[in-house]
Amino acid sequence: xxxxxxxxxxxxxxxxxxxxxxxxxxxxxxxxxxxxxxxxxxxxxxxxxxxxxxxxxxxxxxxxxxxxxxxxxxxxxxxxxxxxxxxxxxxxxxxxxxxxxxxxxxxxxxxxxxxxxxxxxxxxxxxxxxxxxxxxxxxxxxxxxxxxxxxxxxxxxxxxxxxxxxxxxxxxxxxxxxxxxxxxxxxxxxxxxxxxxxxxxxxxxxxxxxxxxxxxxxxxxxxxxxxxxxxxxxxxxxxxxxxxxxxxxxxxxxxxxxxxxxxxxxxxxxxxxxxxxxxxxxxxxxxxxxxxxxxxxxxxxxxxxxxxxxxxxxxxxxxxxxxxxxxxxxxxxxxxxxxxxxxxxxxxxxxxxxxxxxxxxxxxxxxxxxxxxxxxxxxxxxxxxxxxxxxxxxxxxxxxxxxxxxxxxxxxxxxxxxxxxxxxxxxxxxxxxxxxxxxxxxxxxxxxxxxxxxxxxxxxxxxx
Ligand SMILES: *Cc1c(COP(=O)(O)O)cnc(C)c1O
Numbered sequence: 001x002x003x004x005x006x007x008x009x010x011x012x013x014x015x016x017x018x019x020x021x022x023x024x025x026x027x028x029x030x031x032x033x034x035x036x037x038x039x040x041x042x043x044x045x046x047x048x049x050x051x052x053x054x055x056x057x058x059x060x061x062x063x064x065x066x067x068x069x070x071x072x073x074x075x076x077x078x079x080x081x082x083x084x085x086x087x088x089x090x091x092x093x094x095x096x097x098x099x100x101x102x103x104x105x106x107x108x109x110x111x112x113x114x115x116x117x118x119x120x121x122x123x124x125x126x127x128x129x130x131x132x133x134x135x136x137x138x139x140x141x142x143x144x145x146x147x148x149x150x151x152x153x154x155x156x157x158x159x160x161x162x163x164x165x166x167x168x169x170x171x172x173x174x175x176x177x178x179x180x181x182x183x184x185x186x187x188x189x190x191x192x193x194x195x196x197x198x199x200x201x202x203x204x205x206x207x208x209x210x211x212x213x214x215x216x217x218x219x220x221x222x223x224x225x226x227x228x229x230x231x232x233x234x235x236x237x238x239x240x241x242x243x244x245x246x247x248x249x250x251x252x253x254x255x256x257x258x259x260x261x262x263x264x265x266x267x268x269x270x271x272x273x274x275x276x277x278x279x280x281x282x283x284x285x286x287x288x289x290x291x292x293x294x295x296x297x298x299x300x301x302x303x304x305x306x307x308x309x310x311x312x313x314x315x316x317x318x319x320x321x322x323x324x325x326x327x328x329x330x331x332x333x334x335x336x337x338x339x340x341x342x343x344x345x346x347x348x349x350x351x352x353x354x355x356x357x358x359x360x361x362x363x364x365x366x367x368x369x370x371x372x373x374x375x376x377x378x379x380x381x382x383x384x385x386x387x388x389x390x391x392x393x394x395x396x397x398x399x400x401x402x403x404x405x406x407x408x409x410x411x412x413x414x415x416x417x418x419x420x421x422x423x424x425x426x427x428x429x430x431x432x433x434x435x436x437x438x439x440x441x442x443x444x445x446x447x448x449x450x451x452x453x454x455x456x457x458x459x460x461x462x463x464x
Contacts (some may be wrong), residue, residue: 007050010058014039020064028277029208030071038070064287082430083451083458087407089355090395094432096293096300098330098351098448100339102300106331117327130315132330136337140263141277143288143305147315148333149323153183153224155289155302156257161192161222162317163253163287163310167219168195172205172237175224185257207238207246214250221247223256223285225274240275244284253286253310260398261290261303263340264347269356270403271393277305286310292329294395297352298336299329351448356393356403361404366444370408370452377460382420383411389436391445407434407441412463423462431458 017023017039027035042063046437047055057063082094090096099107102194110117119129130147137146149155160169169189176185176198189196195217199209210221221243240256247254262276280288287310292301302323303315325333339346347353367386375384387409390402417440424431424440433440447455 004053007058008047010061011043011046011050014043016058017043017067020060020067022061022064023067024159026071027104030075034074035067035071036109038074039067041070042066062298069236078258080429082432083455084446085431085433085455086446087389087391087405087434087441087446088394088399089352089391089446090294090393091253091393091432092447097297098397099299100297100336100351102339102349103332103335106335107299107328114325115331117330127325129327129330132274132334133337136334136341137303137305140337140340141281141305143281143307144309145311146303146305147304147311147320148292148304148325148330149320150329151300152259152289152291152302153188154323155304156185157188157192158302158314158319158323159255159287159289159304160189160194160222161319163255163316164192164194164219166193168197168215168217169220169222169255170197170199170210170213170218171222171224172200172209173198174237175222175226185222186270189339205237207242210238210243210246214246214252218250218252221252221254223254223432225257225259240280240283240285246282247286254284255287256280256285257290258288258290260294260296260395261288262295263388264334264343264353266295266353266356271356271398271401281305287314291395292333292336295352295393296336297346297350299332301325301329301333303333321382325350355391355445360404360406363444366449366452367406367408368443370442370444370456373452373456374408374459377456378463381413381463383413385409385411385439387439387441389441389443391443403445405443405445407443409439409441410459411439420462424458427458427462429454429458431455431462 014036018035021041023035029335046056046058046063084091084094086094116127118127118129133148134146137143151159171185186196197213197218199205199213223240223243240254243254258277258280262274263278265276267273277288277290285306287304287306289302289304290296292298292303304311336350338348347357364386371384371386384404388404389407390404392403393401411417417435417438420440421433421435424433433442435441442455
């Protein structure tokens with residue numbers, strides 16, 4: 001018998017491991033299935049390490065310790081809060097926009113019990129779930145009507161299907177975007193049974209290109225906001241107002257997918273001049289779609305505003321039933337939209353807008369505060385510096401925009417930067433930073449000031 005085989009035989013049986021003193025104590029607070037799975041995983045890992053020629057500690061105490069760690073990890077929720085110090089404000093992997101206090105309260109209030117989701121409280125008859133946000137959306141965008149679905153990809157699918165199924169939609173070649181997560185405009189069109197007619201060249205499309213493509217099969221003129229990339233240099237695209245004019249001359253509706261969609265002019269915060277939803281509606285576009293959880297700063301949702309007749313067609317389509325959103329989403333959306341009734345309140349209450357508006361001076365002070373709190377705790381285990389570092393909007397919005405600011409840079413002495421980042425990810429409250437030039441950058445712009453104490457505690461623990 002070789003050495004590995006004899007070592008494998010030293011591994012305890014699972015029941016003996018589970019009867020270790022420390023684990024019988026843990027069994028009082030941990031479901032048995034989780035403890036058993038943790039023990040199985042620990043034994044399997046030891047077996048694998050042995051087969052790979054390693055020398056794991058096979059003592060019952062060491063194995064019980066590992067089992068307890070694995071069991072503790074399995075007790076944490078899988079979907080849980082993280083501290084976003086990446087400097088990307090709308091990180092799709094981190095859940096995009098954080099909700100305002102009022103939006104969170106609204107979610108809790110309707111989630112806790114029953115609600116007026118589809119009940120008209122005036123006369124006691126059946127109501128419509130859109131009713132809670134339609135008037136607000138119309139007020140904020142100047143549209144005649146509005147509806148809401150699960151996300152903007154769903155909004156585009158619904159609008160294309162309802163307005164152009166079995167027929168043709170004309171779109172500029174420069175706007176055939178892939179938004180990420182394999183959401184591609186041509187594929188959405190295909191799945192909606194819409195035939196795509198591409199016009200123009202990648203960098204330039206003129207009104208005449210659309211005009212020449214219009215035929216008896218044309219059902220729709222489509223404009224897509226190229227929110228996650230830029231074609232720069234020698235470019236031309238057709239403004240919405242001109243497409244509307246062309247559409248009107250041929251009796252064709254115009255659909256514009258704005259992607260992020262802004263209700264306020266955000267140029268004072270360094271964002272480029274882009275049409276707001278209201279400006280797009282004012283240009284006469286029949287149906288405008290945008291996300292609830294990008295720059296709007298609300299819950300995941302696909303917002304659809306426009307002309308009454310077109311919105312009614314969408315509302316009556318069978319896909320609407322499959323794409324509708326739930327009561328919590330509508331509650332959060334209504335509360336978020338209410339902030340916008342007073343733009344100053346929106347800037348104060350909506351976390352995404354507050355983060356956008358933070359100034360470099362403020363961000364530098366926050367870095368200094370973080371360093372002051374952290375330095376005595378980590379002593380000489382890492383070098384701490386403050387470096388200029390921009391933040392980005394993210395979520396497929398405004399890729400070329402850099403929001404100037406600062407980050408706290410950590411260079412650990414006794415471990416690699418990758419190890420530090422991994423340790424921070426695996427904490428009960430994980431911390432997500434960004435690695436650059438062999439340093440871990442923590443950008444305060446995407447972090448709530450109220451999270452700074454937790455951040456310092458996590459860093460101190462990870463650097464031990
Ligand atoms: C982000 C985006 C979408 C998809 O929106 P989701 O809310 O993520 O479904 C669609 N079109 C454009 C132009 C976008 O930027």
